[in-house]
Amino acid sequence: MAANAPITQDVRTIPRKLPEGGRPNLVGLTRAQLGTALIDAGTPEKQARMRVGQIWQWIYHKGVRDFAAMTNLAKDYRAMLDSRFEIAVPEVVDRQISADGTRKYLVRIAGGHEVETVYIPETDRGTLCISSQVGCTLTCSFCHTGTQKLVRNLTAGEIVGQIMLARDDLGEWPQPGEGMGERPRLISNIVLMGMGEPLYNFEAVRDAMQIAMDGEGISLSRRRITLSTSGVVPEIARTAQEIGCMLAVSFHATTDEIRDRLVPINKRWNIATLLDALRDYPRLSNSERITFEYVMLKGVNDSDADARRLVRLIQGIPAKINLIPFNEWPGAPYERSDWDRIEAFADIVYKAGYASPVRTPRGEDIMAACGQLKSATERGRLSRAEIAAHTGLT
Ligand code: SAH
Ligand code: SF4
Numbered sequence: 001m002a003a004n005a006p007i008t009q010d011v012r013t014i015p016r017k018l019p020e021g022g023r024p025n026l027v028g029l030t031r032a033q034l035g036t037a038l039i040d041a042g043t044p045e046k047q048a049r050m051r052v053g054q055i056w057q058w059i060y061h062k063g064v065r066d067f068a069a070m071t072n073l074a075k076d077y078r079a080m081l082d083s084r085f086e087i088a089v090p091e092v093v094d095r096q097i098s099a100d101g102t103r104k105y106l107v108r109i110a111g112g113h114e115v116e117t118v119y120i121p122e123t124d125r126g127t128l129c130i131s132s133q134v135g136c137t138l139t140c141s142f143c144h145t146g147t148q149k150l151v152r153n154l155t156a157g158e159i160v161g162q163i164m165l166a167r168d169d170l171g172e173w174p175q176p177g178e179g180m181g182e183r184p185r186l187i188s189n190i191v192l193m194g195m196g197e198p199l200y201n202f203e204a205v206r207d208a209m210q211i212a213m214d215g216e217g218i219s220l221s222r223r224r225i226t227l228s229t230s231g232v233v234p235e236i237a238r239t240a241q242e243i244g245c246m247l248a249v250s251f252h253a254t255t256d257e258i259r260d261r262l263v264p265i266n267k268r269w270n271i272a273t274l275l276d277a278l279r280d281y282p283r284l285s286n287s288e289r290i291t292f293e294y295v296m297l298k299g300v301n302d303s304d305a306d307a308r309r310l311v312r313l314i315q316g317i318p319a320k321i322n323l324i325p326f327n328e329w330p331g332a333p334y335e336r337s338d339w340d341r342i343e344a345f346a347d348i349v350y351k352a353g354y355a356s357p358v359r360t361p362r363g364e365d366i367m368a369a370c371g372q373l374k375s376a377t378e379r380g381r382l383s384r385a386e387i388a389a390h391t392g393l394t
Helices: 031-040 045-061 075-084 156-170 202-213 233-242 256-262 271-285 304-313 339-351 384-391
Strands: 007-009 091-097 103-109 113-121 126-129 189-192 225-229 246-250 290-296 319-325
Touching: 031 045, 091 156, 103 156, 113 156, 126 156, 156 202, 189 202, 202 225, 202 233, 225 233, 225 290, 233 246, 233 271, 246 271, 271 290, 290 339, 304 339, 319 339
Parallel strands: 126 189, 189 225, 225 246, 246 290, 290 319
Antiparallel strands: 007 091, 091 103, 103 113, 113 126
């Protein structure tokens, strides 16, 4: 095997508790929903809040999947819970580890559909990239997921479940007797940059992120969660108010003509409308900066004039510009900009006073990089001709 070849390990054989039909899953319920479920199952109303806190800690702080292990609950109460509910996370059916340490999980959800979750380790932190939909309704012409039709929205349990299954795989749950925060976190950041448009699955994403941020569980700060949107304008203010996480926006072009071709949602909400919604976000969410994602496509959006227009457009918005070298996928109708072009573009942006990190492509050897995710079962739905039609290049 070549030194930098990806290591593929089939984990189908690793035993894990699979969802057994019928019993409602507690993973993904908000605290209020969990309380209602417990009361409906016979928990006295006066005790419900305390029981929610106890069960919550077992599930989200300790990573326990078995009611029998919840030793601060009475034995018959544990048995009752076990007969009525389950604690289930989606099943990992395949795990690939890139030469650079990036891990890609192929995750099977109810109905046999598959999504991908990617863990990107860095020296002082680790980022988990999670999916919010199987496929996507949008058809951004440079995005592999965009060639796959929307199959369905993920549930809140399937979204937060991706964090839990990655913690399982990384061995990140606290050991018995170990308190919170004693070890550096392997998953220190979450990005909603996997498959799907998170703002077209707003409620489930919101509930899952509320669970991830809850201080008695996974306990990730809202500043370490970044939601990336292609620009679903009507949901942006709601994101600030109901989630309050960091926002990234797939900007990618500096004229409506080009953005219409790259990010077709621009035909509905154009650049000016999008920028108006973004201007209010930092104040509404009390967060510092918006990240403008900009994919570098050779000869399409990467000129000096584009760089200058970009900084003019975002003037007055606290921002960071994240330049993403295009990640190629089979049949893609674009090429990655040359490195000297990316550097020249970054330089103009930097000189205008913006941080302009170039995102290092990670996990390319296992097709785990941004925009390359696509579920194996649904692969190849659109033909090359259809992709070309979306780009307006025909
Ligand atoms: N639907 C959301 C989030 C998922 S995509 C959105 O569009 O923002 C996450 C990021 O990857 C977006 O900025 C997207 O534009 C970018 N992306 C998609 N395909 C890509 C590719 N082939 N190369 C580089 N970035 C890509
Ligand atoms: Fe969907 Fe985002 Fe890909 Fe566009 S870039 S097709 S919105 S996942």
